[in-house]
Amino acid sequence: MGLRDRIDSKLGRGRIATSLRLGRHPRHAKVRYPLGSTSSVTRLTLLNRLAEIPRALDWVEARCRRRAIPDDVVLALSLSLDELLHNLMTHGLHGQEHARIKLQLSFDGHQVMLSIEDDAPAFDPWAVPLPPLRNAQGEWRIGALGLRFVRAMVDDISCRRIRGRNFTRVRKSWREARPPDSATDGGVRLGP
Amino acid sequence: MALRFAVEDLEDFAVLIPSGRVDSVSARDLESRLVRLIDTGKGRVVIDFSNIGYIGSGGIRVLMLIERRLAEHSGRLVLCCLPELIARLFRIAEIEDMFTILPTRDEAIANLGGEPSG
Numbered sequence: 618m619g620l621r622d623r624i625d626s627k628l629g630r631g632r633i634a635t636s637l638r639l640g641r642h643p644r645h646a647k648v649r650y651p652l653g654s655t656s657s658v659t660r661l662t663l664l665n666r667l668a669e670i671p672r673a674l675d676w677v678e679a680r681c682r683r684r685a686i687p688d689d690v691v692l693a694l695s696l697s698l699d700e701l702l703h704n705l706m707t708h709g710l711h712g713q714e715h716a717r718i719k720l721q722l723s724f725d726g727h728q729v730m731l732s733i734e735d736d737a738p739a740f741d742p743w744a745v746p747l748p749p750l751r752n753a754q755g756e757w758r759i760g761a762l763g764l765r766f767v768r769a770m771v772d773d774i775s776c777r778r779i780r781g782r783n784f785t786r787v788r789k790s791w792r793e794a795r796p797p798d799s800a801t802d803g804g805v806r807l808g809p
Numbered sequence: 810m811a812l813r814f815a816v817e818d819l820e821d822f823a824v825l826i827p828s829g830r831v832d833s834v835s836a837r838d839l840e841s842r843l844v845r846l847i848d849t850g851k852g853r854v855v856i857d858f859s860n861i862g863y864i865g866s867g868g869i870r871v872l873m874l875i876e877r878r879l880a881e882h883s884g885r886l887v888l889c890c891l892p893e894l895i896a897r898l899f900r901i902a903e904i905e906d907m908f909t910i911l912p913t914r915d916e917a918i919a920n921l922g923g924e925p926s927g
Contacts, residue, residue: 643923670834671811692863695830699865703833759873762902763866769901799876807813 636757638780658723663702665716670702673720677731680722685775686729686791693770694722694731700763701733701742701785709737728790733757742785744766747805812838816846822853822921824914828860836867852884855917860871870900876908885909900927906915 661676663669663786674695697788702718710716719734747768748760767787776783813851814833817824831839846854858864863873876886879926887909893901899905912918918924 667834671830674830674832676883688852689894695832696863698867699832702865705866719843757873757904759866759870762869766898766901767903 620762632685646648649808658721660722661720663720665706665801666719667703667706669718670699670706673698673702676720677722680724681729684724687794689781690791692728697767697771697787698731698733700767704742704763705729705733705735705737705740710735716776727793728788729762730752731787731789733787733795735785736781737783739776739778741769743774743776754763776794811835811897812841816839819918819923821851822855822918822923823851824857824918825857826857826860830862831864831868831871833865833867835900836871837894838866840869840871843871847875847878847884852879852882853887853921854879854884855887855889855921857890857914858888858892858895859914861895863894864895864898867900869898869904871875872908873904885921887917887920889914 659680661673663673677695677698678691681694697721705718705723710718716736717730721730721732721734723730723732725739742764745764747765748758750760750762750765751757771787772790774788775786779788812827812831814827815826815828817826825846826840829835832880843854843856843895850888856872868887872886878884889911891910896905896910899910901910901913909917909920911920
């Protein structure tokens with residue numbers, strides 16, 4: 618089995634893992650699909666600390682900028698990751714200082730998938746009912762605003778629970794920017 | 810990207826110009842910077858958003874708290890130069906009518922009774 622076959626095989630089973638040693642900062646690994654594919658996957662493991670959130674956001678922004686992902690897509694992903702991680706760290710994993718959170722970014726054509734893997738109690742940010750933004754007196758309240766932002770900014774969220782771990786996946790896609798079209802915007806048409 | 814601040818001190822009011830990302834962690838920096846301005850006697854504050862990449866729910870919460878605190882002491886908070894992506898978040902949160910939001914810094918300063926700069 619050649620190197621490329623072994624990479625394919627590992628990718629297929631999702632077994633390329635980030636090495637992790639307690640007491641040391643987690644390393645992150647990057648895996649590319651074979652040449653000829655536009656897909657690529659990159660991973661990062663976080664400690665369960667709020668101070669890790671900016672590092673995760675910097676990671677998303679840097680990986681997206683490297684691929685010239687549109688600004689509104691980067692914003693949607695960063696905002697979603699920020700809100701989901703903050704919610705996870707302050708609720709689902711609160712007090713679990715040894716917990717680890719695994720992130721994965723997958724780029725495929727005109728869409729990006731952001732995956733979050735954790736071992737908090739099951740929680741589906743897509744299914745939880747959102748309270749109204751205003752109470753009976755018409756006063757505004759902030760409850761669940763972060764989840765409201767996430768739902769509004771991304772295409773969809775899916776959650777799976779496998780062997781006691783949550784796999785939350787956020788998908789955001791975009792349309793390719795169209796070059797100026799001579800037939801619609803009065804540009805100069807070249808050729809016969 | 811860490812959140813950084815520039816301040817234009819205009820005697821009885823101030824213009825705060827943050828740069829970077831108001832995420833769930835740096836929202837606390839925004840809050841402490843605004844509280845420090847208010848504690849030094851600035852009852853009228855402009856926040857210029859032109860260098861802000863995004864603001865999450867934590868940052869929105871800070872703006873609401875500061876706006877209420879200023880209003881309780883007859884002060885005012887005016888926001889200006891919101892990029893479209895941030896204006897969209899304000900619409901999602903249904904808070905765009907809770908603040909005075911103006912397109913330019915000069916208009917925001919004039920709204921507070923100040924002389925536009927430059």
